[in-house]
Amino acid sequence: MNEPVDVLIVGAGASGAAAAWSLADTRMHILCLEQGGWMNPATYPSTGRDWEARFFGDFSPSPNIRARREDYPVNDDNSPIKVVNFNGVGGGTVMYTAHFPRLHPSDFRVQSLDGVADDWPIDYATLAPFFEENDRMMGVSGLAGDPGVPPRNPPMPPLPLGRSGAILGKAMNRLGWHWWPSDTTVATVDYEGRARCINLGHCTPGCAQGAKASTDITYWPAAMRAGVELRTHCRVREITTDEHGMAAGVVYYDAEGKEQFQAAHVVVLACNGVGTPRLLLNSASGRFPNGLANSSGLVGRNLMFHPYAQVYGYVAEATDSNRAPPTCLWSKEFYETDRSRGFVRGYTFQFGRGVGPVAEAVASEAKGLVPWGAGHHAAFRRLNGHRLSLSAICEDLPEDRNRVTLDPVLKDSDGIPAPRIDYRIGENTARMMEHGIARAKEILAAAGATDICVNSPILYGGWHLLGTARMGADPARSVVNEWGRSHDVKNLFIVDGSLFVTSGGVNPTSTIQALALYVADQMKQRLANLFD
Amino acid sequence: MSADSFLTPAQRDDLCAIAGVMIPASAEFAVPGADDPAIQADMLATLGRDAGAVREALDALARCAGQPFAGLDLARREAAAGEWRARGGAAVETLTRVVLQCYYRDDRVVRSLGLEPRAPYPQGHVLEDGDWSLLDPVRARPPMWRPT
Ligand SMILES: Cc1cc2nc3c(=O)[nH]c(=O)nc-3n(C[C@H](O)[C@H](O)[C@H](O)COP(=O)(O)OP(=O)(O)OC[C@H]3O[C@@H](n4cnc5c(N)ncnc54)[C@H](O)[C@@H]3O)c2cc1C
Ligand code: SF4
Numbered sequence: 001m002n003e004p005v006d007v008l009i010v011g012a013g014a015s016g017a018a019a020a021w022s023l024a025d026t027r028m029h030i031l032c033l034e035q036g037g038w039m040n041p042a043t044y045p046s047t048g049r050d051w052e053a054r055f056f057g058d059f060s061p062s063p064n065i066r067a068r069r070e071d072y073p074v075n076d077d078n079s080p081i082k083v084v085n086f087n088g089v090g091g092g093t094v095m096y097t098a099h100f101p102r103l104h105p106s107d108f109r110v111q112s113l114d115g116v117a118d119d120w121p122i123d124y125a126t127l128a129p130f131f132e133e134n135d136r137m138m139g140v141s142g143l144a145g146d147p148g149v150p151p152r153n154p155p156m157p158p159l160p161l162g163r164s165g166a167i168l169g170k171a172m173n174r175l176g177w178h179w180w181p182s183d184t185t186v187a188t189v190d191y192e193g194r195a196r197c198i199n200l201g202h203c204t205p206g207c208a209q210g211a212k213a214s215t216d217i218t219y220w221p222a223a224m225r226a227g228v229e230l231r232t233h234c235r236v237r238e239i240t241t242d243e244h245g246m247a248a249g250v251v252y253y254d255a256e257g258k259e260q261f262q263a264a265h266v267v268v269l270a271c272n273g274v275g276t277p278r279l280l281l282n283s284a285s286g287r288f289p290n291g292l293a294n295s296s297g298l299v300g301r302n303l304m305f306h307p308y309a310q311v312y313g314y315v316a317e318a319t320d321s322n323r324a325p326p327t328c329l330w331s332k333e334f335y336e337t338d339r340s341r342g343f344v345r346g347y348t349f350q351f352g353r354g355v356g357p358v359a360e361a362v363a364s365e366a367k368g369l370v371p372w373g374a375g376h377h378a379a380f381r382r383l384n385g386h387r388l389s390l391s392a393i394c395e396d397l398p399e400d401r402n403r404v405t406l407d408p409v410l411k412d413s414d415g416i417p418a419p420r421i422d423y424r425i426g427e428n429t430a431r432m433m434e435h436g437i438a439r440a441k442e443i444l445a446a447a448g449a450t451d452i453c454v455n456s457p458i459l460y461g462g463w464h465l466l467g468t469a470r471m472g473a474d475p476a477r478s479v480v481n482e483w484g485r486s487h488d489v490k491n492l493f494i495v496d497g498s499l500f501v502t503s504g505g506v507n508p509t510s511t512i513q514a515l516a517l518y519v520a521d522q523m524k525q526r527l528a529n530l531f532d
Numbered sequence: 533m534s535a536d537s538f539l540t541p542a543q544r545d546d547l548c549a550i551a552g553v554m555i556p557a558s559a560e561f562a563v564p565g566a567d568d569p570a571i572q573a574d575m576l577a578t579l580g581r582d583a584g585a586v587r588e589a590l591d592a593l594a595r596c597a598g599q600p601f602a603g604l605d606l607a608r609r610e611a612a613a614g615e616w617r618a619r620g621g622a623a624v625e626t627l628t629r630v631v632l633q634c635y636y637r638d639d640r641v642v643r644s645l646g647l648e649p650r651a652p653y654p655q656g657h658v659l660e661d662g663d664w665s666l667l668d669p670v671r672a673r674p675p676m677w678r679p680t
Binding site: 044046047048049050051052053056057104105106108109112113123124143145147148149150159160161162163165166169170172173176178179180181197198199200201202208209320322323324332333335336337357358361362365366372373374376377378381384385 | 553554555556558560561563578580581582610613617625628629632633634635636637642645646647649650651652653654655656657658659660661662663664666667669670671673674675676677678679680
């Protein structure tokens with residue numbers, strides 16, 4: 001029999017870690033259940049000669065390809081964008097690329113400014129102190145003074161421009177377009193016990209150096225020192241409720257596959273934009289037949305991915321290739337709405353530095369740029385180490401039909417129904433992607449690149465999982481209130497990417513974690529009347 | 533179970549032959565072909581989770597060849613390989629990737645690309661700082677983000 005706890009957090013990823021660390025101030029008994037385990041950086045791909053190959057196998061970003069016991073399968077057949085994630089302590093931050101922009105102030109006011117979707121119930125100013133706190137805890141490197149974004153002061157200097165950054169910067173200057181070194185969570189100096197980046201160049205499938213801020217090496221050690229308990233290899237099947245319709249606790253499977261019950265006074269969900277609606281839908285009961293916290297019918301709806309329109313080409317000069325972190329520059333030239341472009345809202349350009357030889361060979365063979373036979377070697381040498389790439393991270397607007405439901409057949413290794421994704425790229429977003437592709441081609445032309453290739457959308461690009469339990473003041477149009485508490489179940493909170501009302505056109509993790517810190521702070525301020 | 537027992541001897545011969553068609557040895561670049569014994573041994577030892585798809589692709593190749601692929605002369609190999617590649621599919625993509633990922637981590641091949649044959653960790657690489665004065669025109673711009 002497990003002792004009841006004060007706060008039970010489900011999921012130890014980006015948001016779960018931040019919320020746990022913040023709530024630890026209260027000295028309450030806080031427990032986090034995570035379906036995956038602790039990572040061992042000594043076994044990350046960049047420690048071996050097969051470092052590139054493992055990206056196609058046990059370190060694929062796709063849970064369906066990785067297929068470890070802790071990875072639940074996802075039926076995404078009916079989506080042009082496939083879900084990618086990571087399940088373990090650190091969650092998606094173990095496998096993220098560490099590009100760390102924030103949502104813009106205008107992103108919280110899309111209805112007022114542009115007449116689409118809904119405004120958020122909070123604004124940028126509300127999150128500003130939490131963005132800063134999170135930058136300090138994760139350790140952000142960047143350069144102040146960017147006219148493209150509101151003022152911020154990254155605690156570490158930016159990554160070097162490198163060869164790729166310099167070529168791209170010159171091209172952007174030729175066009176007169178905005179660019180800036182990206183904010184990243186890659187440590188550029190030794191920082192809070194983390195060693196600085198040594199340019200292993202393979203940040204996405206885990207940083208063996210510990211320079212990339214995944215929450216297993218940032219928030220979690222601090223949260224655990226402050227008394228938070230983290231139980232790994234525990235997969236939550238459902239949240240149970242009591243006779244008053246309050247969350248009573250959760251049923252989970254432990255590392256041996258044994259069913260357990262954990263009672264809790266407060267339950268906090270941090271399972272991401274797919275895992276959280278899945279858990280709520282799996283928690284249907286006689287009292288909550290459509291799933292828990294779902295009186296609005298919006299649990300699982302309004303899924304947003306940010307379709308990536310990726311364009312790349314090859315220049316005569318050598319680029320940084322795989323000998324540097326993939327994050328490089330961003331451009332906000334096309335971020336804010338300009339209706340003359342034929343769409344509302346906008347996108348960030350995220351620039352990359354190039355890829356390693358295996359990734360280059362596989363991609364350029366598939367694109368028909370490298371032939372088989374005697375001509376292979378010369379063609380490959382012209383491309384390898386010469387790639388420049390950029391992606392338009394396009395704002396996805398919330399649409400009812402884009403959703404997470406439960407698959408009637410597919411189950412995870414514990415027999416729990418798996419999620420099914422139904423998703424289509426909206427018309428506004430499609431026009432934005434075309435615009436992004438055309439501008440990206442102009443940028444690559446200005447850089448002197450040839451052999452231009454397009455991946456739009458990036459197939460395995462469902463890395464931003466947003467909107468499926470949105471926040472709002474109106475219980476009919478949102479799942480949680482303006483401080484993250486379920487409208488229906490007064491001791492149930494959500495802190496992950498599901499909260500997003502709209503997606504903005506940036507990678508979301510900085511904002512997800514700022515939101516988690518904000519919700520935790522609201523809980524702390526309201527402890528005396530949390531359930532009123 | 534030894535890793536190469538995933539393939540029958542005929543399948544191994546066909547894998548070696550198709551790898552050689554894809555990437556033949558080159559005297560000009562002083563590199564082996566993908567049918568080189570050390571590269572083949574790496575492929576067989578590390579097939580792992582790809583073994584099923586590779587077997588499926590090799591079966592399809594043998595069907596295109598009308599007999600064991602390795603038994604054909606070079607011209608007929610190229611014709612059969614062309615047909616097999618044009619038909620495509622996930623299994624063919626997997627086999628192609630298996631060949632490329634083992635070829636482009638071979639010490640001799642990696643050196644010929646001007647790269648060091650080693651894991652990225654722990655030595656890492658050096659990234660040059662670049663010319664920060666390139667940012668001057670951007671610094672001079674007024675704020676671009678919309679206040680609310
Ligand atoms: C390849 C890749 C690249 C990315 N690059 C970037 C980037 O450059 N910048 C950026 O901002 N974002 C990036 N992301 C996205 C980033 O990882 C996510 O935005 C972020 O991790 C989401 O945080 P979260 O807290 O919502 O969920 P997650 O971090 O996904 O955490 C959810 C956790 O919950 C656990 N869980 C789920 N269900 C259960 C259950 N039933 N029981 C127990 N535990 C459960 C999971 O195992 C997981 O650990 C990338 C993601 C990937 C996969
Ligand atoms: S490039 Fe830097 S951050 Fe990325 S894996 Fe290497 S050391 Fe880590």
